[in-house]
Amino acid sequence: MELTDHAYRIQGMALTELAQKYGTPLYVYDGDKIVSQVNTLKEAFSGVKLKIKYATKALSNVNILRLMKRAGTGMDAVSIEEVRLCLHVGFDPSEIMYTPNCVSFAEIQEAVELGVMINIDSIPMLEHFGTTYGGSVPICIRLNPHILAGGNAKISVGHIDSKFGISILQLKHVHKVVEAYGLRVVGLHVHTGSDILDAEVFLKGAEILFEAATEFPNLDFLDFGGGFKVAYKPGDISTDMKDVGAKVSAAFQRFCTSYGKELEIWFEPGKFLVSECGLLLVTANVVKPTPATTFVGVNSGLNHLIRPMMYDAYHGVVNVSRLAGPERIYTIVGYICETDTIAADRKLREVQEGDVLAIKNAGAYGFSMSSNYNSRLRPAEVLLFGGKDYLIRERETFADILRHQVDVSF
Numbered sequence: 001m002e003l004t005d006h007a008y009r010i011q012g013m014a015l016t017e018l019a020q021k022y023g024t025p026l027y028v029y030d031g032d033k034i035v036s037q038v039n040t041l042k043e044a045f046s047g048v049k050l051k052i053k054y055a056t057k058a059l060s061n062v063n064i065l066r067l068m069k070r071a072g073t074g075m076d077a078v079s080i081e082e083v084r085l086c087l088h089v090g091f092d093p094s095e096i097m098y099t100p101n102c103v104s105f106a107e108i109q110e111a112v113e114l115g116v117m118i119n120i121d122s123i124p125m126l127e128h129f130g131t132t133y134g135g136s137v138p139i140c141i142r143l144n145p146h147i148l149a150g151g152n153a154k155i156s157v158g159h160i161d162s163k164f165g166i167s168i169l170q171l172k173h174v175h176k177v178v179e180a181y182g183l184r185v186v187g188l189h190v191h192t193g194s195d196i197l198d199a200e201v202f203l204k205g206a207e208i209l210f211e212a213a214t215e216f217p218n219l220d221f222l223d224f225g226g227g228f229k230v231a232y233k234p235g236d237i238s239t240d241m242k243d244v245g246a247k248v249s250a251a252f253q254r255f256c257t258s259y260g261k262e263l264e265i266w267f268e269p270g271k272f273l274v275s276e277c278g279l280l281l282v283t284a285n286v287v288k289p290t291p292a293t294t295f296v297g298v299n300s301g302l303n304h305l306i307r308p309m310m311y312d313a314y315h316g317v318v319n320v321s322r323l324a325g326p327e328r329i330y331t332i333v334g335y336i337c338e339t340d341t342i343a344a345d346r347k348l349r350e351v352q353e354g355d356v357l358a359i360k361n362a363g364a365y366g367f368s369m370s371s372n373y374n375s376r377l378r379p380a381e382v383l384l385f386g387g388k389d390y391l392i393r394e395r396e397t398f399a400d401i402l403r404h405q406v407d408v409s410f
């Protein structure tokens with residue numbers, strides 16, 4: 001988003017005009033930015049055999065998935081429905097990694113039949129897989145290295161009491177199962193969580209994976225998951241991709257030399273690819289002074305963007321209707337009957353009823369975590385790509401709220 005030619009714009013298009021054309025609340029995605037993030041990652045790892053597996057769950061509109069395909073990524077899916085979405089937009093099954101957690105074995109069988117790579121996340125599942133398929137279907141194993149990424153336990157999934165992955169302490173047990181069933185392990189995976197600050201955290205996970213990998217002789221790839229950090233607030237550190245790329249690539253090459261084979265290095269970024277590309281445009285319904293603060297109540301809330309309430313996430317807010325004038329301190333809240341603070345104590349250009357506010361960094365885990373709470377409609381989604389705007393999801397209607405409800409007479 002930039003302030004040029006008397007308006008806040010993306011790809012030359014004024015946000016206030018988009019709000020007028022499509023209505024609010026409205027998710028707006030900058031497709032060119034997504035492509036440039038993919039390219040940044042590719043360049044950072046240009047010295048190794050890189051495969052990017054975009055984490056579908058971050059933003060799963062099929063047109064975004066299509067854009068990823070065009071940009072040359074593969075996919076990471078965490079449900080059979082996500083696998084089906086990826087297939088729907090034309091990904092080859094071989095480009096899809098399925099990383100299930102606590103799903104039924106029937107769902108894993110379904111994924112095997114669809115031909116995607118399965119990332120196995122528990123020893124019982126590994127045994128079940130062995131009983132059913134033996135070594136006939138290659139697999140990946142998800143290990144938990146017990147690293148607390150970024151220190152936020154809500155988004156870190158690699159720590160000791162996390163439900164994800166097979167503990168690195170259970171490796172001996174894993175090998176017994178692998179041998180007993182003749183399993184073909186072609187990949188090892190770690191995903192430590194969504195707040196990786198620098199190369200050091202990644203390298204810590206990497207060293208553990210390298211050590212484990214020496215005992216698996218048939219590997220084709222190592223998968224380091226997602227978790228690259230992007231800046232949410234001014235002064236935030238974002239992952240220095242060049243630095244991470246250089247250091248991790250060097251360590252990976254050293255490992256490949258000692259392993260005796262040039263493996264592929266996989267990453268599964270969600271946030272890094274789509275967070276900064278997205279804005280949620282909302283309209284100020286009411287400006288309400290109270291003894292403690294002045295609230296701006298907007299036509300959205302935790303039903304559309306749950307991250308502030310769920311993770312204490314910080315999202316920048318800009319009053320895109322006002323280019324000049326005094327600034328005041330506001331707390332921006334939603335219209336949901338629940339405490340739903342979107343942003344507390346922020347300096348915005350003086351807000352009047354009807355002003356359009358842009359909530360930044362809303363591309364990842366925004367729409368994909370939205371709900372119909374309070375029987376509210378979910379927003380429309382618009383993709384900007386190559387200087388054009390495309391409606392990629394219609395705003396819901398009241399009929400959608402009634403859909404699937406069964407009116408019975410009793």
Ligand SMILES: *Cc1c(COP(=O)(O)O)cnc(C)c1O
Pocket residue numbers: 055057058076078099191193194195225226227228268269270271272364
């Ligand atoms: C959520 C998830 C990711 C993506 O995490 P980001 O923080 O968005 O990069 C990658 N891999 C797996 C297995 C995940 O569950």
